[in-house]
Amino acid sequence: MAEFGAFALILGLALSIAQLGLSAGARVRRSTVLAAAGEGAAFAAFLATAVAFGLLMHAFVVSDFSVANVAANSHTEKPLLYKVAGTWGSHEGSMLLWDFALTAYGAAMALFGRNLPRGLKATAVAVQGGLGSVFLAYTVFASNPFVRLVNPPVEGRSLNPLLQDPALAVHPPFLYSGYVGMSVVFSLAVAALIEGRVDAAWARWVRPWALAAWSLLTIGITLGSFWAYYELGWGGWWFWDPVENASFMPWLVATALLHSAVVTEKRGALPGWTVFLGLAAFTFSMLGAFLVRSGVLTSVHAFAVDPKRGVLLLIILGVTAGLGFALFAWRAPGLNQGGVFAPVSRESALVLNNILLAAATATVLLGTLYPLIREAMTGEAISVGPPYFNLTFMPLMAALALLLPTGPLLAWKRGDALGVSQRLWIAALVALAAGLAVYAMEDPRKAFGALGLALGAWLIAGAIAELVERTRAFRAPALESWRRLVSLPRGAWGMTLAHLGLGVFVLGATFETTWRAEAAETLPIGGALNVGAYHLVLKDVGPIEGKNYDAERAIVAATRDGHPVCVGEPERRLYLAGGQTTSEVAICNRGFSHLYIVLGERRDSASGPVWLIRAYWNPLASLIFLGPVIMALGGAISLSDRRLRIGVPRRREQPA
Amino acid sequence: MRVRASLAALAGVLCIAAASDPSERLPNPAQEARARTIFKDVRCLVCQNESIDDSQAELAHDLRQIVRQQVKAGKSDVEIKQFLTDRYGQFVLLRPSFDAGNLALWAGPFLVVGLGVVLLLGRLRNRQPEDELSEAERARLQRLSQDGRT
Numbered sequence: 001m002a003e004f005g006a007f008a009l010i011l012g013l014a015l016s017i018a019q020l021g022l023s024a025g026a027r028v029r030r031s032t033v034l035a036a037a038g039e040g041a042a043f044a045a046f047l048a049t050a051v052a053f054g055l056l057m058h059a060f061v062v063s064d065f066s067v068a069n070v071a072a073n074s075h076t077e078k079p080l081l082y083k084v085a086g087t088w089g090s091h092e093g094s095m096l097l098w099d100f101a102l103t104a105y106g107a108a109m110a111l112f113g114r115n116l117p118r119g120l121k122a123t124a125v126a127v128q129g130g131l132g133s134v135f136l137a138y139t140v141f142a143s144n145p146f147v148r149l150v151n152p153p154v155e156g157r158s159l160n161p162l163l164q165d166p167a168l169a170v171h172p173p174f175l176y177s178g179y180v181g182m183s184v185v186f187s188l189a190v191a192a193l194i195e196g197r198v199d200a201a202w203a204r205w206v207r208p209w210a211l212a213a214w215s216l217l218t219i220g221i222t223l224g225s226f227w228a229y230y231e232l233g234w235g236g237w238w239f240w241d242p243v244e245n246a247s248f249m250p251w252l253v254a255t256a257l258l259h260s261a262v263v264t265e266k267r268g269a270l271p272g273w274t275v276f277l278g279l280a281a282f283t284f285s286m287l288g289a290f291l292v293r294s295g296v297l298t299s300v301h302a303f304a305v306d307p308k309r310g311v312l313l314l315i316i317l318g319v320t321a322g323l324g325f326a327l328f329a330w331r332a333p334g335l336n337q338g339g340v341f342a343p344v345s346r347e348s349a350l351v352l353n354n355i356l357l358a359a360a361t362a363t364v365l366l367g368t369l370y371p372l373i374r375e376a377m378t379g380e381a382i383s384v385g386p387p388y389f390n391l392t393f394m395p396l397m398a399a400l401a402l403l404l405p406t407g408p409l410l411a412w413k414r415g416d417a418l419g420v421s422q423r424l425w426i427a428a429l430v431a432l433a434a435g436l437a438v439y440a441m442e443d444p445r446k447a448f449g450a451l452g453l454a455l456g457a458w459l460i461a462g463a464i465a466e467l468v469e470r471t472r473a474f475r476a477p478a479l480e481s482w483r484r485l486v487s488l489p490r491g492a493w494g495m496t497l498a499h500l501g502l503g504v505f506v507l508g509a510t511f512e513t514t515w516r517a518e519a520a521e522t523l524p525i526g527g528a529l530n531v532g533a534y535h536l537v538l539k540d541v542g543p544i545e546g547k548n549y550d551a552e553r554a555i556v557a558a559t560r561d562g563h564p565v566c567v568g569e570p571e572r573r574l575y576l577a578g579g580q581t582t583s584e585v586a587i588c589n590r591g592f593s594h595l596y597i598v599l600g601e602r603r604d605s606a607s608g609p610v611w612l613i614r615a616y617w618n619p620l621a622s623l624i625f626l627g628p629v630i631m632a633l634g635g636a637i638s639l640s641d642r643r644l645r646i647g648v649p650r651r652r653e654q655p656a
Numbered sequence: 657m658r659v660r661a662s663l664a665a666l667a668g669v670l671c672i673a674a675a676s677d678p679s680e681r682l683p684n685p686a687q688e689a690r691a692r693t694i695f696k697d698v699r700c701l702v703c704q705n706e707s708i709d710d711s712q713a714e715l716a717h718d719l720r721q722i723v724r725q726q727v728k729a730g731k732s733d734v735e736i737k738q739f740l741t742d743r744y745g746q747f748v749l750l751r752p753s754f755d756a757g758n759l760a761l762w763a764g765p766f767l768v769v770g771l772g773v774v775l776l777l778g779r780l781r782n783r784q785p786e787d788e789l790s791e792a793e794r795a796r797l798q799r800l801s802q803d804g805r806t
Contacts, residue, residue, distance in 0.1 A: 359765045381747040
């Protein structure tokens with residue numbers, strides 16, 4: 001079967017090259033026949049790659065250890081979900097997933113791009129074919145997942161047990177469809193530059209792809225973060241680790257792109273900048289793919305590190321992005337500037353949003369790459385860790401959050417600052433009151449926490465104020481407001497939800513980082529420790545047997561003021577295949593807050609065995625993950641907006 | 657090679673929240689809290705990308721001991737960090753120092769903001785360029801209106 005997979009992969013490569021050639025030919029000769037053939041090749045390339053991907057998955061499911069990749073990353077005793085997830089658990093498999101997504105987007109563009117102008121579409125399909133050819137060639141020649149072993153082992157080496165987790169198993173498909181979704185935006189940007197026209201219609205074509213990719217990326221990052229939170233066992237959820245940063249940079253750029261594309265769509269302004277962001281989004285996706293695999297950065301979760309392939313990926317990145325930006329430098333000066341706007345206007349607010357997001361991206365990029373650059377230039381090694389990001393990224397984001405609620409309330413072209421402040425003073429008051437109340441009541445007293453909380457409340461209240469404004473609630477009759485509410489375009493709902501979600505996230509992140517409590521003790525059976533307002537008693541520790549691991553499981557009873565609250569059962573697992581231990585934490589949900597319990601190692605004391613028990617009180621921790629889910633939901637709702645489905649009214653021919 | 661790298665990564669991951677281990681703690685809670693704050697800024701040199709607050713590596717344990725002893729001896733945060741950088745170089749600090757070599761790192765993001773604002777202001781200043789006719793357009797208009805007259 002593996003030979004068929006390899007064959008399908010090579011077929012996919014050939015078809016992608018055909019897609020590039022045919023569609024480019026279609027553009028040059030303005031031939032509809034060639035264009036249709038190019039689109040057909042895009043479909044066929046997708047099918048071939050899908051077959052290759054399916055066959056690799058099959059090899060994992062049936063544990064075909066004659067395939068080197070399966071032998072290195074799977075095990076017969078592994079649960080089915082993780083056998084399937086093993087398909088993308090390695091360098092080779094994840095590149096195949098990347099190719100699969102890339103050709104799938106190419107086929108989707110051919111299918112859904114019916115209302116694109118012919119020339120633009122042919123060029124974009126050709127560019128997408130070019131991207132597909134490059135990455136498929138890389139997979140076929142440098143990272144083929146179908147390589148056979150001459151002497152297949154009886155048992156595989158298994159997947160890293162830390163990765164054997166539902167959230168992590170499904171997070172790469174989300175992440176990759178987000179990363180690779182930016183390729184469509186890249187192709188459309190290149191096509192627009194070649195055609196020499198970037199206008200409102202173009203921005204509207206770009207929007208659904210950018211939205212879909214952004215929403216998927218949001219979910220992917222959140223799943224990864226959630227996994228880190230409960231699997232790594234110390235309750236952290238973001239470490240400013242290079243690999244996290246690699247996924248965060250495309251997200252920041254895509255967020256900026258979504259906002260600047262609005263300006264281009266509604267007002268025809270900033271076309272050059274929007275195209276630039278379109279190119280940058282996929283460039284950062286490729287940079288991420290390179291950073292994670294090349295081993296140039298030390299990271300807790302850099303995986304499948306191989307410097308030789310890293311160089312190849314760097315060349316692909318350099319050539320692809322280089323061509324894109326060279327084209328930009330050549331063609332962008334000829335682009336129209338678009339509509340004019342006053343200093344106080346929605347355009348200005350969105351430009352400020354973009355400036356801050358660009359600066360935030362620069363922060364993450366510098367923080368990730370500066371140690372490398374400095375070491376290469378001066379030979380002196382430095383570290384850039386969380387304290388750097390707290391001092392640079394946080395103020396930028398605080399400024400962005402402060403500005404955010406005003407944007408949607410400002411009018412296009414010329415806004416009314418006084419009117420906006422009239423509509424937002426209640427939200428401002430709510431935020432201020434929330435901040436002050438928390439500053440006064442929460443123990444220990446922390447100004448930064450209160451500030452973060454006020455910002456979160458400001459975002460949420462601002463999103464609601466915007467909804468009130470749109471529906472004229474409390475001013476118009478209730479029925480009228482209701483009618484307005486239900487007839488709001490989905491795009492508006494999407495925006496409100498996304499902004500609300502950000503506020504929810506800020507609340508959770510602020511509370512969790514400011515007021516988390518930690519306790520750790522070595523306890524005998526019957527021993528107790530206190531964390532936050534909770535009293536924890538270690539009731540029992542016993543052995544259990546899993547499918548592919550042995551474990552110790554503790555039973556920890558939590559009480560508050562003498563009332564039983566919950567019983568946590570944290571585990572410490574020993575995986576038989578690789579001999580690694582992992583900890584399964586127990587999380588008690590208390591509203592949106594978490595009581596987080598970890599079973600540590602067993603020690604011997606004079607009076608018998610004791611266990612290291614760590615417990616954390618993570619206030620409002622659920623909101624950290626709920627917020628981004630609301631944001632992604634906003635993206636999905638916006639994606640279902642009528643104006644994106646129906647398409648752009650065609651320009652009427654000017655009478656001669 | 658790859659296996660070793662991933663094992664190292666794994667070992668790194670498993671070194672978790674070691675600093676809270678009760679066997680290491682200082683008896684004075686205020687001093688312990690100060691030590692924990694310092695730990696978060698100090699890199700575990702042999703680990704993948706962790707502070708000594710998180711790492712269970714041998715070296716992280718030793719570094720924590722050094723920091724705790726110095727906190728106990730009443731040294732200031734600055735003195736402790738100076739001691740560590742004298743011994744291990746800048747690499748040991750997770751917060752890069754504010755010096756000339758790191759200028760681009762610290763100033764970069766704010767430079768982007770400055771540049772963006774300058775560009776925005778420039779855009780806002782010359783606001784109505786397309787309302788004005790270019791020289792060629794003016795000539796053409798002239799010609800057209802004359803054509804109409806004859």
